Amino acid sequence: MATQHSRAAARLMISPAVGVLLIWMIVPLAMTLWFSFQQYNLLYPDRTGFAGWDNYRYFVTDFRFGAAIRNTLVLVLGVLAITTIGGILLALLLDQPFRGQGIVRLLVLAPFFVMPTVSALVWKNMFMNPVNGFFGHIAQAFGAQAGFDFLGQAPLMSVIIMVAWQWLPFATLILLTALQSLDREQIEAAEMDGAGAWSRFVYIVLPHMTRAITVVILIQTIFLLSVYAEILVTTNGGPGTASLNLPFLVYLASIVDNDVGMGAAGGVIAIILANIVAFFLMRAIGKNLET
Amino acid sequence: MARAVSARRSLLTGILAWTIGLVIFFPILWIVVLSFKSEGDAIAAPLAMLRAPWTFEAYAEVQERSDYFKHFWNSVVISVGSTLIGLLIAIPAAWAMAFVPGRRTKDLLMWMLSTKMMPAAGVLVPMYLIFRDFGLLDTLAGLVGVLTLINLPIIVWMLYTYFKEIPGEILEACRMDGADLKREILYILAPMAVPGIASTLLLNVILAWNEAFWTLRLTASDAAPLTAFIASYSSPEGLFYAKLSAASVMAIAPILILGWFSQKQLVRGLTFGAVK
Known part of the structure; x- marks a missing residue:
């Protein structure tokens, strides 16, 4: 009786959140799908009507599409490799007792709070600029004419460095939190039984961290699939298509080229890609709800 | 004996951890330094730049705009x-x-x-x-x-x-x-x-x-x-390293401080409660 009443109240309290999220999910998604099958180019307003799969065909056969997919994968995998492996090592290091532990933690964490446009511009100008950047100055001090032209010669690698710098703190912080919940007695017991450092790591520490590592990888993948600001303010996708990723190609198609239909088709492809990752992430998080 | 070994180990760990921490933090430290230099000095080689006089010029200029x-x-x-x-x-x-x-x-x-x-x-x-x-x-x-x-x-x-x-x-x-x-x-x-x-x-x-x-x-x-x-x-005009540094420092400082205070809650929020 009381529960009947409180259930109704609960439903009432939940409905605004569900309502706005439902609208937020359905309206843009439906519009993206709709536009992706329409002829809709802001430069040719008289050409309208059903386009069938044309937009998808144009997007997939665009000379930039192959590069965009490849760069998206390289960017995601590159940053994941650096941040996950680096994060595990850093977490293990910061978990050891030493003087000033708290301060070092703050230093390592800091890049995560730097807004993407600041991070990208600072790396581009103050560090990677071959003449006036920090690395350029170092190279000149060793007698070189100019430093390595990061953004010209290795644009994708440079973007990976910038993004990894921002996400390494995230991985480290979460893995460190997981590490600190490890039962110390288990480690000590293994030590007494004669297990070396390596086997302690492989058989006790790593299994304990598996969940956290999975979560780090999946959450980062969601964010890394949509890296945009870093590319916009540094390379603009270039030179050529060297640092173009999928979100950036969608932006180029729909906003710069004014082809709304083609951009929408690219958007649908991006959504499908993200949902494949999301499926696994949701399963990993959902398991935690049971307990 | 065991204590001496662990003390030395903790010293080595400390040196390594501090080095890595400072390297990761270095870009932020660097823009703080650059933001207090004049535009001309900001593009000079690191040692010359460090020796150049300190000034609030860049901050004043960013605020003037x-x-x-x-x-x-x-x-x-x-x-x-x-x-x-x-x-x-x-x-x-x-x-x-x-x-x-x-x-x-x-x-x-x-x-x-x-x-x-x-x-x-x-x-x-x-x-x-x-x-x-x-x-x-x-x-x-x-x-x-x-x-x-x-x-x-x-x-x-x-x-x-x-x-x-x-x-x-x-x-x-x-x-x-x-x-x-x-x-x-x-x-x-x-x-x-x-x-x-x-x-x-x-x-x-x-x-x-x-x-x-x-x-x-x-x-x-x-x-x-x-x-x-x-x-x-x-896409700036002219020299801008000091101005960009000053604007960046002002843009990230409030959030950096908030973030340092909330690092514990961060884990829970960012992992949707999956890691606590």
Whole structure:
């Protein structure tokens, strides 16, 4: 009786959140799908009507599409490799007792709070600029004419460095939190039984961290699939298509080229890609709800 | 003997950890230094630059361009505004889900989370057109709305994990003692919920402050927050290292300090409660 009443109240309290999220999910998604099958180019307003799969065909056969997919994968995998492996090592290091532990933690964490446009511009100008950047100055001090032209010669690698710098703190912080919940007695017991450092790591520490590592990888993948600001303010996708990723190609198609239909088709492809990752992430998080 | 070994080990660990920590922090430290140099000195070689006189010139210049404070204020309005509206919608929802869980609560939570998985690029086209047709392009109201929706799932989730930790038995005990609903909420629940709400607020302000897709795409000048203001330095005129450094320092300092304070809550919020 009381529960009947409180259930109704609960439903009432939940409905605004569900309502706005439902609208937020359905309206843009439906519009993206709709536009992706329409002829809709802001430069040719008289050409309208059903386009069938044309937009998808144009997007997939665009000379930039192959590069965009490849760069998206390289960017995601590159940053994941650096941040996950680096994060595990850093977490293990910061978990050891030493003087000033708290301060070092703050230093390592800091890049995560730097807004993407600041991070990208600072790396581009103050560090990677071959003449006036920090690395350029170092190279000149060793007698070189100019430093390595990061953004010209290795644009994708440079973007990976910038993004990894921002996400390494995230991985480290979460893995460190997981590490600190490890039962110390288990480690000590293994030590007494004669297990070396390596086997302690492989058989006790790593299994304990598996969940956290999975979560780090999946959450980062969601964010890394949509890296945009870093590319916009540094390379603009270039030179050529060297640092173009999928979100950036969608932006180029729909906003710069004014082809709304083609951009929408690219958007649908991006959504499908993200949902494949999301499926696994949701399963990993959902398991935690049971307990 | 054992103690001597472990003391030496801890010293070595310390040196290694401090070195790595400083290397990671170095870019931030470097722009702080550059921001206190003149434009000419800022592009000099590191040693010459360090020896050059210190000055507030760059800060003065960035502030003189009166638009800096407009963008700073826009960032404040967007991040705090979207967070407060988000809390207003999310607190009742998280509350109900934590204290009156139904059969569907778990599915509902997972569904909310799934809306967060939609890549921004996927809905850029319709959002841009909606904003254009409703006259929301380059308005604070429009951006506050979008950022509220983007971060609402995280707010609900974080609040839910906090509220779940409030023992339900306390409520029953209150009811036995004859407290009415108003008192129950005011004197018992609110004080227990405040810390969770505060950390949710903090994390969400940080996320909204640094959001750099919609803030770049849906603004031009009037409603542009600091993310967009800084982006305007990507095609500058003349020497700009000191000015860019000063603007950057001012843009990241408040959030860096907030972030350092909230590092514990960060883990819970960013992993949707999966790692605590």
